[in-house]
Amino acid sequence: IEARMTVRPGHPVGAIDRRLFGSFVEHLGRAVYDGLFEPGHPAADEDGFRRDVLELVRELGVTTVRYPGGNFVSSYRWEDGVGPRASRPRRLDPAWHSIETNQIGIDEFARWTAKAGAELMLAVNLGTRGVAEALDVLEYCNIPGGTALSDARASHGSVEPHDVRLWCLGNEMDGPWQIGHRSAEEYGTLAAQTARAMRQVDNRVLLVACGSSGRGMPTFGEWERTVLDRTWGEVDYISCHAYYQEKDGDLASFLASSVDMDRFIEAVAEAIDDVAARRGGIEREVSISFDEWNVWDVERFDALEKRTAIDDWPVAPRILEDSYSVSDAVVVGSLLMSLLRHADRVKAASLAQLVNVIAPIMTEPGGIAWRQTSFYPFAITARLARGETIEVYADAPTYEHPEHGSVSLVDAVATADAGGVSLFLVNRSTDAPAEVTVDLSALGVVALGEAVTLSDADPYARNTLADPNRVVPRTLTSARIIGRSLVVTLDPVSWSAIRLV
Numbered sequence: 001i002e003a004r005m006t007v008r009p010g011h012p013v014g015a016i017d018r019r020l021f022g023s024f025v026e027h028l029g030r031a032v033y034d035g036l037f038e039p040g041h042p043a044a045d046e047d048g049f050r051r052d053v054l055e056l057v058r059e060l061g062v063t064t065v066r067y068p069g070g071n072f073v074s075s076y077r078w079e080d081g082v083g084p085r086a087s088r089p090r091r092l093d094p095a096w097h098s099i100e101t102n103q104i105g106i107d108e109f110a111r112w113t114a115k116a117g118a119e120l121m122l123a124v125n126l127g128t129r130g131v132a133e134a135l136d137v138l139e140y141c142n143i144p145g146g147t148a149l150s151d152a153r154a155s156h157g158s159v160e161p162h163d164v165r166l167w168c169l170g171n172e173m174d175g176p177w178q179i180g181h182r183s184a185e186e187y188g189t190l191a192a193q194t195a196r197a198m199r200q201v202d203n204r205v206l207l208v209a210c211g212s213s214g215r216g217m218p219t220f221g222e223w224e225r226t227v228l229d230r231t232w233g234e235v236d237y238i239s240c241h242a243y244y245q246e247k248d249g250d251l252a253s254f255l256a257s258s259v260d261m262d263r264f265i266e267a268v269a270e271a272i273d274d275v276a277a278r279r280g281g282i283e284r285e286v287s288i289s290f291d292e293w294n295v296w297d298v299e300r301f302d303a304l305e306k307r308t309a310i311d312d313w314p315v316a317p318r319i320l321e322d323s324y325s326v327s328d329a330v331v332v333g334s335l336l337m338s339l340l341r342h343a344d345r346v347k348a349a350s351l352a353q354l355v356n357v358i359a360p361i362m363t364e365p366g367g368i369a370w371r372q373t374s375f376y377p378f379a380i381t382a383r384l385a386r387g388e389t390i391e392v393y394a395d396a397p398t399y400e401h402p403e404h405g406s407v408s409l410v411d412a413v414a415t416a417d418a419g420g421v422s423l424f425l426v427n428r429s430t431d432a433p434a435e436v437t438v439d440l441s442a443l444g445v446v447a448l449g450e451a452v453t454l455s456d457a458d459p460y461a462r463n464t465l466a467d468p469n470r471v472v473p474r475t476l477t478s479a480r481i482i483g484r485s486l487v488v489t490l491d492p493v494s495w496s497a498i499r500l501v
């Protein structure tokens, strides 16, 4: 395969919001308990948080963490998780058919996010609850003191307010599985009322209305238009959620998942523009918060892990602990490229999730914490993709995808900041290397900074507890600057990052 490209620094696509590199921790499986929180672990700190996990989260470069759900939030009572631990109730979590012990709540999680160097993004429950409880949790978190709930917070040890700016107005309210699922009209009305009331308490908040929980939802498109219409002028973002997996052994189609993400984003941007054209004249621009995205074998969860029995309510069960291969990591890298390609419209995003549950970081109780393959493209992109996304013109051979038609075998995205240019490349071919030539003549003086790649002779190779470093990124030794061009060979099924300085 041969591909030719031109990088055009004079043509910015959009500024990259650092919130694009967010993640997500839900009270689900072993994400919190026996994940980031394990008081008996040798690496536990004074709060019971695992230091080794915190180190990996910082290395991953996560900027925001969405919490506490997900489906979990739609029946969550935030008050259960604050105050003296001994009196916190054990509750049923119907979303994941588990017991929630409430040993971690908002105060502890805010402390954990601060230690992780990330910003807390909270979701309010609009499933079993409404405006009143959203106002309560906002008062608890953001009012400095002198009211019942802010004083309660201080008495629980969080004297300073948590100052949470990012708030999700419910979770996946378009999904019939969601507790308290509503029609677009009902949800749009409730979200607008909640938003208006929350701003009356704290006008600094940034609010996310629920968009569709997938591009394949039967209500997709109509849902966005109705919800945006009802919440117009009241919200800052509309959400997108998407999970991808290899189906029927069709690796080539799976490697084109980012084309689906591109179309998803473009369709939602179009819905925003349509409503803007009709409604116009608002102070705040509505952006996209892609606040759940990843590779996830949902079918395995449904077939093997879903609990229903009346007497089966475990605490922190091992569920959704997907093991990620090299090809999964290549898709994760290319999904990040899709987010960057739409940096003008996507201003926040959350890799779902962070620890143990469909996660880049895994832990063993009493044992090690380790990096899945998907850790690497995220960490490298979060470190190198700064400033703004710039245009890349690419000319590469294509292949046929059953849904998306012609798909380029080589995909590329470039970003530019004061220190240089970063180039992210994917070779989607399952069997052929790609010889790529990138014309850099529009850039200033150019030298090769770092060049790394993730690939393997076995695209299904993965890291495991027994062999946690089986897959690690390698130096991309083929990368060279020749004259005013970058020349590089990309392995089949590979993701690469090149820094030009």
Ligand code: AHR
Pocket: 026, 069, 070, 071, 072, 171, 172, 213, 292, 352, 353
């Ligand atoms: O991330 C796992 C689940 O996926 C979340 O709880 C839900 O919002 C989505 O369906």
